Amino acid sequence: MQNFGDILGEVFRAMMANKLRTFLTMFGIAWGVGSLLVLVGLGEGFRSGQRRNLASIGNDVVMTFNATIPALPNQHTAMRPYKLTLRDEIDMRKLPELRSVTATLNRNDLYEVSAWSNTSMLVLGVEPNFSEIRFVPVAQGRFLDDADLTEHRRVAVLGSKAAHTLYPGHPFLGESITINGTRFTVVGSVATIARGGQDFDDQKVYIPLTTAQELFAMKGENIPKDAVNTIQYQPATKGNSDAAVPAVHRVLGHNHDFDPSLKDAFDEFDSIHTSHLVDVIFDAMDLFLGGVGIVTLGLGAVGIINIMLVSVTERTREIGLRKALGATKGSILAQFFWEGLILTGVSGIIGIGISAGFMAILQGLLTGKMPGFDPPQLVWWSAALALGSLAICGIVAGVYPASMAAALEPVEALRRE
Known part of the structure; x- marks a missing residue:
């Protein structure tokens, strides 16, 4: 029975044996997560800038001016x-x-x-x-x-x-x-x-x-x-x-x-209505930018799934050999589970870190220099969504084919090319 340290050792040896594939997988994940965060952060920066502008006028203010009656x-x-x-x-x-x-x-x-x-x-x-x-x-x-x-x-x-x-x-x-x-x-x-x-x-x-x-x-x-x-x-x-x-x-x-x-008889500015309108506009912007980010994230997820499927398929004989030496189906699945989780988790954290650093640089360079707009800012729910969805994709793409291979008889698995 393998302990947790043995399983992690197997995971890291497998990752280091395919350095280029591991790098490309991690790059795709980091790129997808970072792109989503920057795009959503851009929309939220615009929203907060407009809210700040309205707040500088006053709180819940409606202004009525001299006007003319038609x-x-x-x-x-x-x-x-x-x-x-x-x-x-x-x-x-x-x-x-x-x-x-x-x-x-x-x-x-x-x-x-x-x-x-x-x-x-x-x-x-x-x-x-x-x-x-x-x-x-x-x-x-x-x-x-x-x-x-x-x-x-x-x-x-x-x-x-x-x-x-x-x-x-x-x-x-x-x-x-x-x-x-x-x-x-x-x-x-x-x-x-x-x-x-x-x-x-x-x-x-x-x-x-x-x-x-x-x-x-x-x-x-x-x-x-x-x-x-x-x-x-x-x-x-x-x-x-x-x-x-x-x-x-x-x-x-x-x-x-x-x-x-007679609506034309009034000249007024309703900051409350304007604030609600700004929220609607930026909700639509968030939806659009988030959609673009999700598409980018989806492309990264497809790349992860493809790489993990190929990786597991290539290792069917390895799985058969391990079964012949007494490895259980649970230990085999645990290895691929932790491999998918570590790949996506570490890569996602790298993507979050890079995007957060990039947005922090923009905060320092652009704060106060774009009237009505704030630089992009990190939105934690989007980070959690991106990291969680990619982790699920990576784990499923690794565990599912591994479970199919582990279900084979050792002799049959060893015959696979």
């Missing part, structure tokens, strides 16, 4: 414009379908001056909860609070590029800037939230919404005094805006006297 559905002539107002925001806060609402007033025609520099960046009148709905990580100091809003304080929080431009290499907390001649005290700054080469969000100066409406309200005919540029909200149900969006449409339709079923 006279008839799908008609783009004689459209009546309307402006969002604080009344809209107040009414939206009463909706049970929403959990958080904030309004903003934007001005990009103002002039900011510090003791060191001057610029003209976007001034954003916001409420304190803006930093909870949108992604606004505070780097230094603080963000705006309720007292800033209720007392109409003249304080400002600088985006990272705004801080660098107005105070190049100088401290700015507690310092003053003027916005169109009005003095504001800097109370904080925001960390960079640029996406790729797009640093628009870093070029912002945040001030209290009440102060912005007092000093820099919208100008023009028939514009309400409490007009704002956007109202942004989060649905009560996380990850689902199906109930929130129609509820908001009903409020705006009622307040601005139009039929809320």
Whole structure:
């Protein structure tokens, strides 16, 4: 009766006796596993990059903008414009379908001056909860609070590029800037939230919404005094805006006297819907890339099966000789089982290691340099699937013909060519 060490010794001697065949088998397995992992990792890298971009906007955010009302559905002539107002925001806060609402007033025609520099960046009148709905990580100091809003304080929080431009290499907390001649005290700054080469969000100066409406309200005919540029909200149900969006449409339709079923009367961006759409697109991409990888893996599996079948067929006489010397059918099958398992297992691990190393190099070289996309990343379920399927192919391809040969009488097996 052979022990486990004897069986492994037989396996390694058989593998070393056919070095070229062993190398080709292992190369095919490693190539198939590595190809599948890189292709699936590519799709997952694209998916994570898009999710990261959306997360940098905010969490579960739906943005509503000023828009125009068509006279008839799908008609783009004689459209009546309307402006969002604080009344809209107040009414939206009463909706049970929403959990958080904030309004903003934007001005990009103002002039900011510090003791060191001057610029003209976007001034954003916001409420304190803006930093909870949108992604606004505070780097230094603080963000705006309720007292800033209720007392109409003249304080400002600088985006990272705004801080660098107005105070190049100088401290700015507690310092003053003027916005169109009005003095504001800097109370904080925001960390960079640029996406790729797009640093628009870093070029912002945040001030209290009440102060912005007092000093820099919208100008023009028939514009309400409490007009704002956007109202942004989060649905009560996380990850689902199906109930929130129609509820908001009903409020705006009622307040601005139009039929809320007119889809063209709304200008909005639904990050939740966009996120779901991105998932669908990248699910399809994963399916396609995974299919290509599986085809590659399948070709590797066919090669393994062919090599193992030929290997076992060539060794039928060896099997007959071992039986004649007293080897049991179980010990013969154990040898081919472990041969198939070691070949596929070691080769698969090599393939995983090489693909993981390749993707790690890409992570180091490409991270942050492809806006909207992340480099490929290792997906462990695909590694387990590839390694498991190839191991099964290798074991079956070795054990099945070996069992047929071991079932022969020793004399008959020795006659085989």
